[in-house]
Every structure is written in structure tokens, then in C-alpha cells.
Amino acid sequence: MIAKELNLTAWRCVETEGIPPKKNKTSLKCFTESKIKVLIKQMPTETLTDQQIDQYRRNGFVNGGLVLDEATIDTLRTEVLRVIDDRDNPDAPQPVSLRNLSKSDDAPIWQIVNIFESSSPFRELINHQQIVNMAAQLSGAQELRVWHDQIQYKPKTLGGRLHWHQDSPLWPTLQPKHEQISAWVALDDADMDNGCMYMVPGSHQWGNQQPFLQEMPHGVAPPDTFEGKPVYTVMCPVKKGHVHFHHSLTWHGSGTNTSSRPRRAVAIHFMSENTTYDASGNHSMKPFVTVSDGEKLVGDAFPLVWTNGSKAKKEVS
Numbered sequence: 001m002i003a004k005e006l007n008l009t010a011w012r013c014v015e016t017e018g019i020p021p022k023k024n025k026t027s028l029k030c031f032t033e034s035k036i037k038v039l040i041k042q043m044p045t046e047t048l049t050d051q052q053i054d055q056y057r058r059n060g061f062v063n064g065g066l067v068l069d070e071a072t073i074d075t076l077r078t079e080v081l082r083v084i085d086d087r088d089n090p091d092a093p094q095p096v097s098l099r100n101l102s103k104s105d106d107a108p109i110w111q112i113v114n115i116f117e118s119s120s121p122f123r124e125l126i127n128h129q130q131i132v133n134m135a136a137q138l139s140g141a142q143e144l145r146v147w148h149d150q151i152q153y154k155p156k157t158l159g160g161r162l163h164w165h166q167d168s169p170l171w172p173t174l175q176p177k178h179e180q181i182s183a184w185v186a187l188d189d190a191d192m193d194n195g196c197m198y199m200v201p202g203s204h205q206w207g208n209q210q211p212f213l214q215e216m217p218h219g220v221a222p223p224d225t226f227e228g229k230p231v232y233t234v235m236c237p238v239k240k241g242h243v244h245f246h247h248s249l250t251w252h253g254s255g256t257n258t259s260s261r262p263r264r265a266v267a268i269h270f271m272s273e274n275t276t277y278d279a280s281g282n283h284s285m286k287p288f289v290t291v292s293d294g295e296k297l298v299g300d301a302f303p304l305v306w307t308n309g310s311k312a313k314k315e316v317s
């Protein structure tokens, strides 16, 4: 295992090979959906190794490797731009939301929630057999439903920074907080220059610390220690077409895009069969919930994509 400190502005990073230390409206061509032929080819690696699963359990994140071929990546990239172009088109199916997450025109992060509702290639992606199999292996879940998906597109040169956070505390309508897992699929090579993610190994075991993270000054790394535990920051570059998984409580954020390349990626947020609805919270997916407070979160808006070792058939709920 090699670990070395990188001298980066704003982020204190540990670059790792293998397992991190224990201690510590641009237009491209616009297509109508019906003209896009999608064939998501399955890549050879169907499952994760025991070492990858151990790594996820210990660190709260792991790179799952290549899952998409070039043709599929091209189709998905084109679809991201098409959905952005079509945002005011009353005849085009729309995602749940499309906005600049950073709220700054100088440092935009285009966020599209539930692009799968507006794009059939993305609907295929949320059912991607290898991705859902891997998420099931890592989470140990008996069932996986899509809570929502999310594009984060950081345009070249300007793309903004995403502050340190944990996912599930930002999903107040879900309980308990450790029953969700995200598959983050890179549509461009994501690296230090164009705003890849950074993660803190082991932080998924430290509970809900979102208030602490929220209070941290922006643009700086977390402190060296937290409640007596060493805090390492690991840079997580991900090649296009590869998937990277993180636990719903893992501390993470992503850098700015200062490069001449865009950084497009899609996160699919899965929830296990133990996830229930908390009506006291708010979230953009709340209007689509059809169950009562405290009940298992199921429903048409939350597709069942994996159950008991096999890809799920359509769920009647």
C-alpha cells in the first residue's frame, strides 16, 4: 500500500493505491429519445472480490471497476445535454428537478434529479445488472430500490466545489441512516483537475455528523482528528465508465473543475428493504411518497431493481 501526502490547495489529500491506511445549456446534437438505440452491454466483471467488499466495509467506499462500454457512455453523455436543452420543452418528459446546485453562475454544478424519468438510457442504467449486483453485495440488502438518481455535471473551467457532507442526513425523509448506498458512475474521467470526489475512510461508522460538516469552512479539508479519531482525506479519481460506491454516512465532497474537460457523472442512490419513510422530514422526492409515516418506503416512484440475488421484476405496490 502506498500512501503519500499531496500538496493541493484547499484539500489535504492522501493518495492511495489499494486500501487506505487503517489509522488513521451547452448544446451538442439534440436527439429525440426514440432515435437513440441503447444497448447497455454487460462488461466482464459481474461481482466484486472479497477484498473490495472488505475495503467497502472498512472505509465506506470502494471503486467497483468498469461497467459501461464506450458507446453507452457516449449515449448517456448526449442524454445529459439533451435533457438540459429540453428543460423548457413541454413535450419532453422532465426529471424531478434540474438546477444549478451551487447557486453561483461563476461556479456551476448542474444537478439533475431523476434523469431516469426523462431518459430511457438512464432508465436502463438504474437497472444495470452489474451495478445493482455490486450494490447488493456491498450493502448485504435483500432488496434494493432506487431512492433517486442524480447527475452532477461540472462544466469545464468553471465547475464548482461540493462541500463536505454525508448523504443520508440530507435525506430527512429516510430512516435509518445507514441503510442506503450510492453507485457513482463517471461519464468522463474524473480526477483532481476536473472535480473528482474525496472521501474520509471509516467515517461511515461515526454516525450523523452532518451538523459538524455543514459548519466547516468551505474549501478546506476536515481537521486532522475528529472526536479522537484520525481523519484522512482520500482522493477518489474514477475513470469514465467505472463505478464507485459509497455508504450513505461516508464523509465526502468534490473539488472544482479547473480543467478544459467537463466532469459528468451520475449517482444512483439505492435504499435497502429496511428503509422506512419519515414524514417529519422534507426532500424533493417527498411529493412522490405514497406510504404512511414509519412504513417501508416502496412505490412506483422508487423502482425495485434487485431482490434476493436476482434482478427485480416490476413491482406492484
Ligand SMILES: O=C(O)CCC(=O)C(=O)O
Residues within 6 Å of the ligand: 152, 162, 167, 182, 184, 195, 196, 197, 252, 253, 254, 265, 267
Ligand atoms: O458528483 C459529485 O461531485 C458528488 C456526488 C455526491 O455527493 C453523491 O453522489 O453523494
